[in-house]
Amino acid sequence: MYKIKSTEQMKEIMGTYFRSLESGSRKVAWCTSVGPAELLRAFGFEVYFPENHGALLGTTRTAMDYIPEAVKCGYSGHVCSYTTADIGAFLKNETPLQKHYGLKGVPAPDILAYNTNQCREVEDWFTFYADYFNCPIVGVQPPRHLDEVSQDEVDLVVEQFKKMIPVCEKVSGQKFDIDRFRETVRLSKEATLLWQQVLRTASAANPPLSFFDGTIHMGPIVVLRGTQVARDYYAALLKELEENVRNGLGVLPEVRTRIFWDGMPIWGRLRMLSDLFAENHAAVVASTYCSSWIFDQFDEHDPWDSTARAYTEIFINRSEKAKMRMLADWFREYHIDGIVYHDSKTCFNNSNAKFGMPQRLQALTGVPALVIEGDLCDMRFFSDGQSITKIETFLEQLEASKIYN
Numbered sequence: 001m002y003k004i005k006s007t008e009q010m011k012e013i014m015g016t017y018f019r020s021l022e023s024g025s026r027k028v029a030w031c032t033s034v035g036p037a038e039l040l041r042a043f044g045f046e047v048y049f050p051e052n053h054g055a056l057l058g059t060t061r062t063a064m065d066y067i068p069e070a071v072k073c074g075y076s077g078h079v080c081s082y083t084t085a086d087i088g089a090f091l092k093n094e095t096p097l098q099k100h101y102g103l104k105g106v107p108a109p110d111i112l113a114y115n116t117n118q119c120r121e122v123e124d125w126f127t128f129y130a131d132y133f134n135c136p137i138v139g140v141q142p143p144r145h146l147d148e149v150s151q152d153e154v155d156l157v158v159e160q161f162k163k164m165i166p167v168c169e170k171v172s173g174q175k176f177d178i179d180r181f182r183e184t185v186r187l188s189k190e191a192t193l194l195w196q197q198v199l200r201t202a203s204a205a206n207p208p209l210s211f212f213d214g215t216i217h218m219g220p221i222v223v224l225r226g227t228q229v230a231r232d233y234y235a236a237l238l239k240e241l242e243e244n245v246r247n248g249l250g251v252l253p254e255v256r257t258r259i260f261w262d263g264m265p266i267w268g269r270l271r272m273l274s275d276l277f278a279e280n281h282a283a284v285v286a287s288t289y290c291s292s293w294i295f296d297q298f299d300e301h302d303p304w305d306s307t308a309r310a311y312t313e314i315f316i317n318r319s320e321k322a323k324m325r326m327l328a329d330w331f332r333e334y335h336i337d338g339i340v341y342h343d344s345k346t347c348f349n350n351s352n353a354k355f356g357m358p359q360r361l362q363a364l365t366g367v368p369a370l371v372i373e374g375d376l377c378d379m380r381f382f383s384d385g386q387s388i389t390k391i392e393t394f395l396e397q398l399e400a401s402k403i404y405n
């Protein structure tokens with residue numbers, strides 16, 4: 001059985017991170033997953049990410065117990081199930097962090113910081129908590145759906161970032177220090193470039209990491225950006241994976257097809273889907289989701305412009321044309337035979353199958369596409385039987401077309 005040994009180290013790192021949130025030694029900032037974590041860390045905040053909590057509610061399959069609580073408060077069951085599951089769990093004062101890490105609950109925020117580069121939902125979500133805790137909320141609202149990001153747009157986002165400073169100074173009790181900011185940007189840059197190299201190991205003929213492994217190992221790049229711990233973890237993981245490639249060790253004994261996953265993970269069915277692809281000799285080698293935490297623009301010598309640009313240029317914030325260019329590049333880099341689009345019921349923003357992209361991208365690249373319906377957390381929108389049949393048929397067709405071509 002192939003195993004990534006660094007997984008144990010990653011679990012320890014995540015446990016230490018969660019427990020540090022309630023040590024009480026530092027003020028706590030809540031941040032969106034592609035929000036201004038570097039700036040918050042420069043003020044010495046512990047940084048907590050509600051989306052990571054949403055994913056935990058999804059993987060533990062507890063989300064459906066909580067979504068109705070949020071619905072009772074007026075949140076539609078058709079909006080982001082991270083949001084509704086997280087708010088519902090909070091209202092019931094329950095969290096998997098209690099059972100898995102011994103926390104009393106989620107840590108109360110001293111400040112909330114969002115970035116709508118991914119969706120407007122995060123602003124609504126964080127505003128619920130700002131009202132509840134009566135605490136300050138700051139945010140960045142970059143221009144969306146751009147083909148290219150120009151300097152004008154970067155300047156606008158820099159101004160928005162800088163407006164956070166007085167609020168962060170007041171809440172943290174610390175003056176802004178550009179050198180501390182440079183340092184967190186440097187650490188984030190090093191970690192994110194290592195993460196990029198980690199993902200790239202899956203371009204090997206026998207990939208040492210699948211999309212499903214990636215959703216687990218991405219924990220530190222999401223919640224510990226801007227720290228030495230995250231940087232060192234990805235250096236160690238990369239070393240292990242590169243060694244596995246050299247030794248011909250990979251996730252499957254035999255890879256017949258190479259698949260790209262677009263959209264959100266289906267957290268409540270990760271294991272089932274991982275087994276399904278493996279049984280059909282298909283390696284899911286790359287994804288838009290895991291690649292969302294590659295910020296290769298970070299530059300500590302130009303911390304404002306580079307962070308503004310990095311957070312504005314991310315895949316989810318781009319036009320369909322730009323997304324298609326990025327996907328076509330990934331197809332070439334990872335030698336992709338087929339793409340599976342997860343059309344997520346409650347995440348319109350991270351679903352790319354609604355406006356004809358699968359057909360257009362297939363015509364452009366020749367890479368066949370399959371669309372499956374589901375959801376990130378709310379498994380009422382996912383049909384096991386239907387999805388399994390669709391995926392198996394798609395993989396059989398891909399294999400057959402490779403044999404006859």
Ligand code: SF4
Binds near residue numbers: 122349376
């Ligand atoms: S991108 Fe989608 S899943 Fe993530 S917070 Fe926004 S709506 Fe929710």
